[in-house]
Amino acid sequence: MFKTSSLRNLGNAGAAALAISLAFQPVSAAPESKDPIKLTLHDWTGQLITTRIMGEVLKQAGYNIEYVQADYIAQFAGLKTGDLHVAMEMWETTGRDAMDEATATGKVENLGETGMQAIEEWWYPEYMKEKCPGLPNWEALKDEKCAEAFSTAETAPKGRYLGGPVTWGGYDDERAEALGLPFEVVHAGTDAALFAELESAYQRKAPIMLWVYAPHWAPVKYKGEWVEFPKYSKECYEKAEWGTNPDAKHDCGKPRGPIWKVAWAGLKDKWPGAHKAITNFKIANDEMGAMVADVDLNKKKLEDVVAAWMEKNKDRWSQWIK
Amino acid sequence: MSSQSVSVSTSDAGIAHSQRNWGWWAVWVVALSAFFLLWQYGKPDAKWAFKFPREFQIPLRRWIGDFMTWLVDEASFGLFSFTELTRFIAAVIEFPYKIVLSLLSTGFLQGQGSDAIQILPPVSWIAVIAIFTMLGYYAGGRRLALLIAACFGFIALFGQWDNAMITLASILIAVPLGIAGGLLLGIAGYRWRPVEMVLKPILDLMQTVPVFAYLVPILFLFGFGPTAAVVATIIYALPPMTRVAMLALRGVPGEVHDLGSMVGCTGRQMTWRVLVPSAMKGLMVGVNQVIMLALNMVIIASMIGAGGLGYEVLTALRRLDIGAGLEAGFAIVALAIALDRLSQALAERAQAHQHAAGVDASLIQRHPYTAAALAMIVCLAVAGLIVPALQTYPESWQVSTGTFWSEVVRWINVNFFDQLEAVKNALLLNVLIPFKRFLLGLPWFGVVGLLTLAGFSLGGWRLGALVGVLAFLIAATGQWDKAMVTVYLCGISVIVACLFGFPIAIATAERPKVWRWVQAIIDTLQTLPSFVYLMPAVMLFRVGDFTAMIAVVAYAIAPAIRYTAHGLRQVDPQLIEAGTAQGCTQWQLLTKIKLKLALPEIMLGINQTIMLALSMLVITALVGTRDLGQEVYIALTKADTGRGIVAGLSVAFIAIIADRLISASADRLRKRLRLTR
DSSP, X not given: OOOOSOHHHHHHHHHHHHHHHHHSOOOSOOXXXXXXXXXXXXXXXXXXXXXXXXXXXXXXXXXXXXXXXXXTTTHHHHHHHTSSOEEEEEEHHHHHHHHHHHHHTTSEEEEEEEEEEEEEEEEEEGGGGTTSTTTTXXXXXXXXHHHHHTOOTXXXXXXXXXXXXXXXXXXXXXXXXXXXXXXXXXEOSSHHHHHHHHHHHHHHTOOOOEEEEESSSHHHHSOEXXXXXXXXXXXXXXXXXXXXXXXXXXXXXXXXXXXXXXXXXXXXXXXXXXXXXXXXXXXXXXXXXXXXXXXXXXXXXXXXXXXXXXXXTHHHHHHHTO | OTTOOOOOOOHHHHHHHHHHHHHHHHHHHHHHHHHHHHHHHOTTTOGGGTSOOGGGOOOHHHHHHHHHHHHHHTOBOSSXXXXXXXHHHHHHXXXXXXXXXXXXXXXXXXXXXXXXXXXXXXXXXXXXXXXXXXXXXXXXXXXXXXXXXXXXXXXXXXXXXXXXXXXXXXXXXXXXHHHHHHHHHHHHHHHOHHHHHHHHHHHHHHHHSOHHHHXXXXXXXXXXXXXXXXXXXXXXXXXXXXXXXXXXXXXXXHHHHHHXXXXXXXXXHIIIIXXXXXXXXXXXXXXXXXXXXXXXXXXXXXXXXXXXXXXXXXXXXXXXXXXXXXXXXXXXXXXHHHHHHHHHHHHHHHHHTSSOOOSSSOHHHHOHHHHHHHHHHHHHHHHHHHOHHHHSOOGGXXXXXXXXXXXXXXXXXXXXXXXXXXXXXXXXXIIIHHHHHHHHHSOHHXXXXXXXXXXXXXXXXXXXXXXXXXXXXXXXXXXXHHXXXXXXXXXXXXXXXXXXXXXXXXXXXXXXXXXXHHHHHHHHXXXXXXXXXXXXXXXXXXXXXXXXXXXXXXXXXXXXXXXXXXXXXXXXHHHXXXXXXXXXXXXXXXXXXXXXXXXXXXXXXXXXXXXXXXHXXXXXXXXXXXXXXXXXXXXXXXXXXXXXXXXXXHHHHHHHHHHHHHHHHHHHHHHHTXXXX
16 A cells, blocks of 8 residues: 655556556466565665666566665664565665675575666866866876865865765775875765765865766766776775875775665565576666756756666666576 | 742842852852863873773764664564554555545546556646645635645645645644544543653753754665655654643642532543533644644655655756756745635634534535535536636746845856855854864763753753763764764854844744734744755855855744843733833843743744754755764765764753753742742
């Protein structure tokens, strides 16, 4: 009886789903259980798209789907107890701790990579290249004049780097220290605050250096580049001897990690077919970036974007549910 | 109130008073000097007084974490486990919720999830507006009806209807449960002293421990989804009802009580037929608070699956769509205003017409409104099958501010950023940062000592002990530094809120026309989710303490204005006349008479300002502060129950310390001014 999600969309989703189901006949045999599989929706567009695609695919296989809004981390409470069943995006970079804690209990299962790779790094708008011509090479930032171009009254003469929320980790304080960058690291509290600052600076063509990640609409909307640090390796984070600074760890860039899919451990027994389909789900960064930009920047309807993808990639997703 | 008087104390009492005062002066001088010496010179010899030694820290965090695991996994009453009990409660709450949700939003469905088929559509949007408008007319006449129609019309016009109905459904469940539960607890506390003794600290904790701190255990116990959100909302919104109920029942005049006993009321009759109706006016204040606080929770509730307007605000701001965020935010305000005014009017009406209604009239004649509402629902449902616009508000009729608000922020940003930045930097470098350094440099041992002394001198050994133990616990659980940052941020914000709030209150309190506007603005500030103005603030002031301060001030300024104005208005006019007769200037009237007599109310206002400031902590963590709010937030993202609750308790302890000390000094002031109230 309970239908969640922004319901204005649901009517359209229904229409879109109907259009899809008229276009393609259900590919797979009857599902194991008609109980609804609950997929969680978070508050960023990429995740909504991933989840809706998975949901539509499962519907094609005859499964009963329910979307439930949930917080990115708080959802683990529901995944452990079986109140929720599938979470489609768990980022290596931000959700690892919570995921490990949950999988360790045996009540939550990691269903493998989504195929998308999270990119996270120091990022600057293109117009900053004039003031700091050596970019994107990280060594340009060691130049004091260059760092000062990124400074504010509070941090001057050091540059200001706006890091992600402390909960994201990322070792930026350590990185600045280890690489000898004259930068002060300031942490934003949420990702909304992070991009609010970017928007503000971009409007004024003001200096800014901050943590940007992909897939996200920001690198599509704003012109800019990621700083090229020495490439990440495991040794760099674990051994001080590694890299340019022999006395410190973290003298390299951030790891690029997969985005995982996680599910309630009982999924496998209750809906084996769905379990297989979700495990098979794969999508690429570029595809996702384009879809996110379509929704957030070109103001297309999320349902239409998902329906368009479904139509174009029928061969792919019908393999998942075979 | 008429017994207010400023009498000159007799000379004997005056002397005794001043002698006692001298004693206290001496104690304070000694204590402060000792504190100063410790602070300035103690660091090399007494490191432990500055940083609580790690090996003596109380591992409360681990204990709580273990306890929670036990509670969720093992606790049992023999026949059923604790989790089964909470799941049962969740099911009991879920049942009416689903019915209301079906009525307002989803329609009655058969089957589950995407297989569901709608059997009956939800109540048409026109019918919902009409029913609430009729309720308004019934309760408060044409003006209220118009106001309510305007509120709901606004929601429909801006395309927030579906989300608003989801929010309304959870509010319609949480608020009555909160009111009923709060009232029952209040009656119990009123009847039995021991219950009250137990209840009071629990209520304090319910109101001051940030919701994020207990969100994870609630999700485990009550399951994921709207029910858990309703439970969290009730926990947060219920305490004022209980408090107000106890106060209002105590305030029922003795004669009424006597009358009840004389006519031979049983205990139950006494409570429900005599006491509760007589205390109705007071109880309605509680109802109002429950509604307001429940709507405050909308954003947090949406994070754990309640959906609705809160979710709309969150997603809008993640794509930096300021306009959409504002529209959803104001839809919450519109709901709050409509529900609040309606509940007030209904209560007034209930008091005025306790015995109406003819008995001979037919069913329809007796219930004209109910009959009309039912007829409308059915007619519109049928008509809606033919004309869909009658059933669902058509998308083409929706308006939106579009990019207007984003453009406004952009314009300010591009044209005035440098000026704003200059003001911000001046404040930050000269006031905020030095104050923060000062607080962080203080020795915890000395601070705990001074607080204990303050408690002792204001309210005797009990208060002293309470304050001392709570402050010590903050240090002993390793939260001292973060607690000091919390005190700094809240302290600065409260000072700023008072600096703006008091003059506004003084200037407008006695001008009813202006006051109405001020009231509308502060009501809006209190119900508009702070997330809505937090992101534009970040764009103009960057992340950090300054932005956090703005958000806290915007939220916490309301009680500073409200209580001050209230205090000023209830000063006995005779005293003012007397002052005028003696040739006081306006300034003298204000400072010598009005403000003095309003002081207890003003203190209460400051108290409430502090409480609201502390309750905003979790939100400020979202713009990168490093206080207890952040600790709670980190704990939530790491699903570390123990860590979250310990930090949450520290917030609560700060709140309780501030509350008790301020109340005690307000009491003393009242005594000194001989105000009997």
